Amino acid sequence: MDETDPDFRPDPHSPLDPRPRPAPRRSAIDWEDVREGLAQRRAILEETFAGRGPWADALLDRRTEHLAEPPPALDGEDTGIPMLVARGAATLYGLELRHLGHIVPMPRLARVPGAPPAMLGVIAVGGRVMRLFDLDRLCGGPAALPAGDGGAAGGAAEPGYALVLRTGTGRPAALRLHAVERVASVAPQRTAPAEAGPLVKAIAADRMAILDMAALFDVVKS
Structure with a gap:
């Protein structure tokens, strides 16, 4: 409809309504x-x-x-105990990793007169002087390696490896081993027989002797 028409009435809701609109009311902010x-x-x-x-x-x-939650199995195998697998003269040993420090080729050995047969002498590893024990002798077997004269002046270091134990605040100690094979998750299969000795608590696959680390520490820390 034409706005000039006298009957024209603006639609208040139309956007074309020329009349001014009231501003929207704003709610008060509390x-x-x-x-x-x-x-x-x-x-x-x-x-x-x-x-x-x-x-x-x-x-x-x-x-x-x-x-x-239980930890996941390693490599799809049954969950076992993380261990270092090492050899003596005729025995395969399993030692729990959490009790071990590090492994070094046999350093020079200084003999200690009057020491027990299982204690070969003292060695220095990383600036620390510690007693060295033959693991086979500790377990009641023959020495893993022949006793040389590594402590003599100019003498060569003995073959094998020295495995440093985590003795905490106790006296530092290490074990002599013939060979170090691998780290594996080992599940003990049966309790060790009495003739295995007090330091072997179980037998695993390959006739591996699982050591009782608590009993071993009682011996080397005394």
């Missing part, structure tokens, strides 16, 4: 409510970073559940 909300959020964050509150409790619960 600044006190805003400040309270910010204070609550700040308190929650402070509790979280301090290790408190529901979020931190849920995180600790998830971590506890994760630690309680």
